Amino acid sequence: MAQDFRLPDLGEGLPEAELVQWLVAVGDTVALNQTIAEVETAKAVVELPSPHAGTVTALHAAPGDVVAVGSVLISFDTAAVPPSAEAASASVSAAAAPASEPNLVGYGAAPRSAARPQRRARVAGTVAAASDTAVLEAAPHDAIQFADVVERAVERPRSTPPVRKLAKQLGVDLALVEATGASGVITRADVEAYAERVGAVTVAPVAAASAEPVETFELPRSGEAGERTTRTPIRGVRRVTAEAMVRSAFTAPHVTTFLTVDVTATSELIASLRADRALQEHRIGIMAVAAKAVCLALARHPGLNSKWDDAAGEIVEHHYVNLGIAAATGRGLVVPNIRDAQELTLVELADAIRGLAETARSGRTAPADMMGGTFSITNVGVFGVDAGTPIINPGEAGILALGAVRRQPWEHRGEIALRDVMTLALSFDHRLVDGEQGSRFLVDVADILREPGRAMLLR
CATH class of the missing domain: 4.10.320.10 (E3-binding domain)
Known part of the structure; x- marks a missing residue:
């Protein structure tokens, strides 16, 4: 019996997805819930499991095509399934998929250990x-x-x-x-x-930090021919990020405040933790310490952990922290978040940040992990930048940018000494947060980075 599989709603409310690659070909025998293709939405690369067991009779899109949700993607002949494939389908169906595996709307995803398609x-x-x-x-x-x-x-x-x-x-x-x-x-x-x-x-x-081919303008060289510009379709993460940033910049009145702080004590703390053999695998760094400082400071300044609900005419204050971590990837900037970050220890935050970054760079961030953030951090210091004016993630009240940690002369105990110094930049929504609240929050974060022991005094 002929069966068509239409591209499902991948749980993101997005109207389309780009076909990255087929993992099957016409004539292949496919078991139920086997991965048949990879598609890229504006938020993540998703593996599509087959909803049918059968023989592939037609592929209705080519890699690179943008397919609308609801369009026919692949066709099967389910009547031609050999007994061996039926048995494989039954065994795959009986196995419960792990909770960490993403599910597509309308049917369950296959475990990664599912058998691969049989090829002619x-x-x-x-x-x-x-x-x-x-x-x-x-x-x-x-x-x-x-x-x-x-x-x-x-x-x-x-x-x-x-x-x-x-x-x-x-x-x-x-x-x-x-x-x-x-x-x-x-x-x-x-x-x-x-x-x-x-x-x-x-x-x-x-280019490690480049997300898209860059438009170039060059004078032609003698004897050389070729295009003087490169054009790239605006889609995927780049398009959605651009739309979100424009919406945020022209909706939320941004204010950015800066503070340069001596973080030598934090650098020494990190060095001592990394020297501890029991903690070496956790890779605790400045980002983890800043994340802990932000969580502690948000508890004291809840205005920075709220959102402006224009439709309801309300300010929504969160009593939890879903901490967004901005990650530069080959597909563009993504901001997955750590759920209930306020409950995590420094070590747990370091592990969570590392996990989010690795998943984002591999293009496997689940769409749900990029929704529901309440406050974000971006580390521009890894690119050698001292400061910037970050744009707030839509639906949040603020974002903190960490600058590069630099060894430079600094006043310390009445004398000039070489110290580790960094600049913090806080952008906040002036509808929700006034200058005093924003400044006090930033000072609290800076105080913890200046003297990490102060965190023992905060609740």
Whole structure:
């Protein structure tokens, strides 16, 4: 029986998604709840599990296409399911998906351990034609591996969008790269190691903080031809971030106040914690200490932990802290938040920040993790910047920017000494917070960073 699968609402209320890659092909036998594709919304890359067991009869979109919610994405013939596939489907259906796995609206997601699609054998000539023969000649041992790949007709290599982008920039064919991790997903390190081994030529430098190709203006050189500009469609994270920032900037009256503080004591605390072998794996840094300081200060200044509900004509004050952590990724800026951050210890905050950052950079942040934030922190200091005027995340009252920690001459106990100094910048919504409240909040945060022991005195 023919069955069409339409792109579901992914639980974000977004009207469309971009198809990143197919993990199945026409003719593949697919088990129920197997991952069939990766799609990228404005907030995250999501794996789509199959709602049917059967044979793929048609793919209605190509990688890079933007598909509207409700449009037919893939078609199946469920009558042609062999007994082995039916058994596999039954076993997958019986297994309960872990609570941490994301669910799509209308049906459950598959566990990551679900079996991969069964592929029909491909024609070796077709695959070989798509490969980089120069790379094969440079690495005969990998050519043997490639021949084995064709012989076994394996599926398309699994990787994340940033890794695929890196591979393209380095001129690396992912079909020749072996995943070293237990998950079977090709990582950035796998691609870089392969490129170094075979001497792949870098096509373009990788910019760590760049989210999109940058429009360039260059004078043409003698004897060279080519485009003088690069145009990139405005969509995905870049589009949604832009819309949110414009809405915030022209809705909430922003005020930004600055304070430069001696954080030497915090630097010494971090150094001592990192030297403790029992804590080394937690990677406690300035961001975690600042997060703890913010949570403590918000309890004393609840106006910074509220939102302006224009529709209801109310100010909503939160009695919890969902702390947003701004993360620069290959797809743009995302701000996932730590739920009930006020309940976490310094070590737990450090672990949560690290986890959010790693998930965001891999493009796997769940949409729910970017909703419901109450206050945000952004660390511009990692880029060598001393200060800035951050724009408030819509629906929040404030955002704190951390500048770079610099060793410089500073007044200390009546003398000039070399100290660790950083600048804090607080932007707040002047409808909710006046200058006095904002300043007192910032001073409280700075006092904790200046003397971390003061946190013992706060409730």
